[in-house]
Each structure stands twice: as C-alpha cells, then as structure tokens.
Amino acid sequence: MILALVDCNNFYASCEQLFDPRLRDRALVVLSNNDGCVVARSARAKEVGIPMGAPWHQLKDQARRHRVVALSSNYALYGDLSARVMQVLSGYSPQQEVYSIDECFLDLTGALPSPAACGRAMRSEVLRLVGLPVSVGLGPTKTLAKLANHFGKKRPEFEGVCPLHELPAAEQERLLAQVPASEVWGVGRRISQSLEGLGIRTALQLKKASPAWIRRQFSVTLERTVRELNSEPCLELMAGPARRRQILCSRSFGTLISELAPLEEAAAAFARRATEKLRDQKLLAGSVSTFLRTNPHREDHPQHFPSLCLPVQPTDDLRRITAAALNALRRIYRSGYAYQKTGVILTDLTPVERRQGDLFDDPVQLGRSQALMEAMEHINRSMGSGTVKLMAEGSDPRWAMKADNRTPRYTTRLDELPVAKAVSRKKISPYSGT
DNA sequence: TCTGGGGTCCTAGGACCC
DNA sequence: TCTGGGGTCCTAGGACCC
Numbered sequence: 001m002i003l004a005l006v007d008c009n010n011f012y013a014s015c016e017q018l019f020d021p022r023l024r025d026r027a028l029v030v031l032s033n034n035d036g037c038v039v040a041r042s043a044r045a046k047e048v049g050i051p052m053g054a055p056w057h058q059l060k061d062q063a064r065r066h067r068v069v070a071l072s073s074n075y076a077l078y079g080d081l082s083a084r085v086m087q088v089l090s091g092y093s094p095q096q097e098v099y100s101i102d103e104c105f106l107d108l109t110g111a112l113p114s115p116a117a118c119g120r121a122m123r124s125e126v127l128r129l130v131g132l133p134v135s136v137g138l139g140p141t142k143t144l145a146k147l148a149n150h151f152g153k154k155r156p157e158f159e160g161v162c163p164l165h166e167l168p169a170a171e172q173e174r175l176l177a178q179v180p181a182s183e184v185w186g187v188g189r190r191i192s193q194s195l196e197g198l199g200i201r202t203a204l205q206l207k208k209a210s211p212a213w214i215r216r217q218f219s220v221t222l223e224r225t226v227r228e229l230n231s232e233p234c235l236e237l238m239a240g241p242a243r244r245r246q247i248l249c250s251r252s253f254g255t256l257i258s259e260l261a262p263l264e265e266a267a268a269a270f271a272r273r274a275t276e277k278l279r280d281q282k283l284l285a286g287s288v289s290t291f292l293r294t295n296p297h298r299e300d301h302p303q304h305f306p307s308l309c310l311p312v313q314p315t316d317d318l319r320r321i322t323a324a325a326l327n328a329l330r331r332i333y334r335s336g337y338a339y340q341k342t343g344v345i346l347t348d349l350t351p352v353e354r355r356q357g358d359l360f361d362d363p364v365q366l367g368r369s370q371a372l373m374e375a376m377e378h379i380n381r382s383m384g385s386g387t388v389k390l391m392a393e394g395s396d397p398r399w400a401m402k403a404d405n406r407t408p409r410y411t412t413r414l415d416e417l418p419v420a421k422a423v424s425r426k427k428i429s430p431y432s433g434t
Numbered sequence: 435t436c437t438g439g440g441g442t443c444c445t446a447g448g449a450c451c452c
Numbered sequence: 453t454c455t456g457g458g459g460t461c462c463t464a465g466g467a468c469c470c
Contacts, residue, residue, distance in 0.1 A: 031438090032437090032438035032439075033438045033439065034436090034437090034438065035436085035438095036436080036437055036438050037437060037438060039438075039470095053437095053438095054437085055436070055437040056436080056437080057435080057436040057437075058436085058437080060436095073438090099469090099470085100469080100470045101470075102470080103470080185468095185469080186467095186468065186469080187468085188467065188468050188469080189467095189468095190466085190467065190468090191467075191468085218467095219443095219444060219445075219467085220444075220445095221443070221444065221467080221468080242442085244441090245441085245442075245443095246440090246441075246442090247440090247441095248439080248440055248441075249439090249440085250438095250439065250440085251438085251439080252437090252438070252439090255435095295437085296437090297436095297437055340437095341438095343439090401438095402436090439470105440469105440470090441468105441469080441470090442467100442468080442469075443466105443467085443468080443469105444465105444466090444467080444468100445464105445465090445466085445467100446463100446464095446465095447462105447463090447464095448461105448462090448463090449460100449461085449462080449463105450459100450460085450461080450462100451458100451459080451460075451461100452457105452458090452459085
C-alpha cells in the first residue's frame, strides 16, 4: 500500500497572498479568533522568527520591527479554497480522506506511471488550477506519509514531493535519525518529554523501540505509532466522513462579562450555530451541555469553570436545544466572576432516520417543528445567517469577537468581490492592534 | 488591556449488575 | 472473627491532532 499525504504550505497565509499579491514577499501572519494567537505564518514571517501559536499581543514590538502584516482569520475564504484543492486532488484516487482544512490522505497504491509521478502531478495541478502551493509525502502507512511530507516541505532536494518508500533503507534511516521524535504524528509535548527521559530523542530511535514495551510505558496509541513507523499499517484510511460524536460551538468574548443576560444571549447564539451544524449533518442531539470559563491566564482573579450536561429527548428543534442550553447556563452561573467564554456542546448524536419516538409524541407538533426549522433555514440561506433567530439571542451582542483586520470574502460574497476598488485603494499597513 | 476553536481517542476508577 | 467473582457501563481527565 502506498499512501500520500498532501498538505497546503502555510495554508491561511497562502490564501491571503493569493488574493493580494503585494503580500507575497511580506512577513504575514494570520491570527486566531479574537485576534488572539498566531495560527499561520508566511515563509518570510518564519524567517524573521515569529513563533507559531504565540499570543499576538506579546509579539507587537517584534512585528513592528519587521513590518509584519497581521490579518484576522477569514474562514469563509479558507473553507472555499480548501474545497477547491480537495476537489482537484480527488481526481487522483478513488480513496481520499480529507483529514483537515488543509490536508488529505490519498491511496495511491498502483497509481500509474508511479505514485511518485502522481505526487508531482498533484502538486503542479493544484498550483495551476487553484494557485496554492502544496507538499506531498508518500509512504506505506499514514504516519510515514506524514513524515515524508515533512521531508518534502523542509528539504529543498525533494522539491515538495518526497517518495519515502522509494529511497534505499539506509537513506530512510539517515533521514529519520535527523528528525526529533516530537515531529512524529501522535507524539506531542508531554510524550516527547517522557520519551526523552527514556533516551528516545529521534524518529529513528522511536521506530526501533519495542512496541510491547512502548505500550506498557505509554498506551496502545503510541504502540500503533511505532508499528506504523515500521511500515505496519494500524490506522485505516477513513472512507467517508466519520460519524460525529459531538458538535461544539464556543467563542471567547471581546470583553469579559459578569452579568447573566449577555451570557444568555451568547449561549443562545452558539446553540443556534450548533443546531445549524447538527441539522446540516442530519443528526439529532440527545444531550445539551453548556460551559462557562473565566480567563485562565489571570491567575490572580477568581476562577470558575463550571459545566452542566442536560439530557433531552433526541431533537433538532432550535427552540428545545436553546431552552436546554439556557437552562444549564442559569444553573451553573454565579455572579461575581468575570467570564471570558461560554460554549454549547451537543452529544449523544443519532441520525435523524433513527428518531426514537415517545409514548406522548404528537406527530402534528413534530411536523410543525420541522416546517418551522426548514422555513428558518430557507430564509437564513437566502438572506444571510441570523436574519431570523430567536429573541433569546438579543440584537446587540456585547460578547462579539474582535476581528479588526479581516480581508474580503473574495470567493463567497458577491459584494466582496476583488474589484479594483476593493483591492488597490486599501493601503496595507502593519497591524496596529487598536 | 490583550492568550482560538473544534475535534478524537484512551484509560482509570467508580457505580452497578448478577 | 469471618464478607466473592466476574462482568459492563459511564464519566472525567489527559493526551493528541489541525
């Protein structure tokens, strides 16, 4: 079996550069929601030493020195470009697993003229048709394909495509010996620290460890990683999208909130967003949880992290889900805390077609509920999300996020098309953060 | 002042069953 | 005085991923 892992380079930053060529040679970063942390960096931003994942407010001086441009994240744009990349790649294999917004696995077993040639073709076609650079890693297991992708990206001699399985064994070992174990898929910060204590520092040392011993020391998960490094497949390619186990919607607020009323509005808004996702996937929720969180970084302030899960009769009715979410919120809320975040989680998900009835169900009410939900969706689809919503959401959200520097949704909004006016008159300035 | 959002899987331990 | 053996299910917490 030969698997490919195709991954877009600096995905969010590349999306922004695609629509504004003036950004191509700039140090550019894209920020997380609320303009909180750095979640993507252009090649130049990496060169000047902007770290991944760091809080933006700590980097402002460094950023000013290097004239770094910082943009708020624009998920409508990234989601649309992702779909185009995945579409192009799907033509190269009947078996594609879309693993995240910017990467997918493909089964290239038996690809002609060869998997490696196929990898090179994918790379040039995505660049030609979508305009985004990708890297390709090839190997007999997912973990090795991931590692090969790492080599394809970091080592210029591969020119973006690394067919690890074609290299002589000695050459493979030489490469693995040069990669820290923490770069291996499934080895995070905690495990790499523990491994180091046991004398395992490189991917090659991890590969040569005994699977049984690793299982005793850690868990079956890391045992699988070791086996995968030895070309023994333990992780299957997922055929379709896996069945969801939970649906979560949460946001940090633009400012801290202590009163119940604005928290209720936020929870109602997140319940709606979660219910939209639930209905898109034709699922019913059997439990609704709400959680609250104070700012964990303020160690000198009183902290409160409550949550409550309420069972409901399996439903996709926005009114019932919102009522349960607010009920839970009111029961966990305490005055006197400055809350930073709330969220709604739907669990115990079942497919709509397996709806379990109840002795006291009223089919007329169920029909009305469905008709109402469909009418709301129809209006919100054609006139914009949130055109029709429950009063519980309020109309002036105090919890709204910061997104001071979002670029236009070039590919999904007619009124934000990149016409001359929109692009050329807007001056690029380093992010001021005000 | 300012620190993301959305997921999955595994394990240990407790509750509960006969 | 002395208190079994063999299970399942659920949950919280911790690890990982992008």
